[in-house]
Amino acid sequence: MSGILYGLGLGPGDSDLVTIKAAAVMRDVPIIVYVTPVREGKTGASFARSIAEPHLFGKKTEIPIAIPMLDDPTLGRKIYDKVSKEIASYLDSEKNVAVLCEGDPLLFGSFMYLLDRLKDAYTVLTVPGVSSLSAAAAAANLPLVSRHQTITLLPATLSESEIRNRLHEGESAAILKLGKNIAKVKKVLSDLGRLQDALYIEQASMKGEKILPLSDAPNNSPYFSIVLLTNAETK
């Protein structure tokens, strides 16, 4: 009997938006794994671990994954190969391991890299979480999509023309991974005549939560902020 690997969705930031299931797994599991971002050689705090903090009790073995925040996947691959082997050795010794994930593990989450490497040899249970998309909509009380409508989630890292091609006229969209790409997003939406319909949301569900018309948003926004362009029929 090997241990179980859990992929735990912990939601958008507010520790009370953790599910009862994820909190129960965290209570019992002896080993937790989480990403710590490395920027310019400095390792930062893990966002997922900070969400988990009030739900962690007792002594646990912690395995931080230091990932450089670069757009080169080569280095990431080597790191995930190495961490997978470390996790596998715990699973082989019948210990359960939980990977802490902000938001939902399988929606733009890095848990998928560990899942891909370990799912054939071990039991993997993914616990879904509240996404940053749902948290942003809730913060703004903004219906995302209704009835026969469509919504597209796209990263702002795409080119101007790719973003334009993926926005359907009159349909809703959520644009993620803003950071320095926000100026490009403003330009595309302005070109399409939809800038005035777009809302910018930063740190949804957290203390620093901000909601602004996109046209008033700063041009170097946090990576985890989001733009919502919606048109739900609520009458």
Add this chain to the structure above:
Amino acid sequence: MSGILYGLGLGPGDSDLVTIKAAAVMRDVPIIVYVTPVREGKTGASFARSIAEPHLFGKKTEIPIAIPMLDDPTLGRKIYDKVSKEIASYLDSEKNVAVLCEGDPLLFGSFMYLLDRLKDAYTVLTVPGVSSLSAAAAAANLPLVSRHQTITLLPATLSESEIRNRLHEGESAAILKLGKNIAKVKKVLSDLGRLQDALYIEQASMKGEKILPLSDAPNNSPYFSIVLLTNAETK
């Protein structure tokens, strides 16, 4: 001081996928509101209330909203107008009211009709929930979207050509509201040569959970089942 109106996302079906926040609101609130579907004149059980059940303690006033499952929004409008007035009278008497919602309240959720009618006059707090999309992906351990990719959520109620136009080549999609529309979805994906990449998931997170290749799925599937067409890069 009026009462607060809560829109509570209760997740995809498993009562343990309720958030700590939603459970806390349900514990304290004196009035709960939920939709009960009416089919062929018969009122069925409320899915949202069944998810909430283990989290409801003490005596509460319950306001069921009986909604005929028809595609005519006119009747729905009258019902939501009437229920909004009933909710407003409780809020006016300083009582908090929670609307129980399956999944996430603002992602294809009927909470938006009450929100629209009450948000200008009252404090409304939306608590986001785990979506059926995230639950379906978790059930299948299937990464939805990664890195610079896009995902589109679309209802199967659209026409063949509308569905085709909203599916981007090589990009991920989730198709909701299947029911009798599943045959149309199979046809479109078969025409596009993508049928073999599509997974069908029924009752994600619940006892009756089923995961099948879409080509093997029944032609009259439950309305709350989902098709995932994904292509995440997990290496």
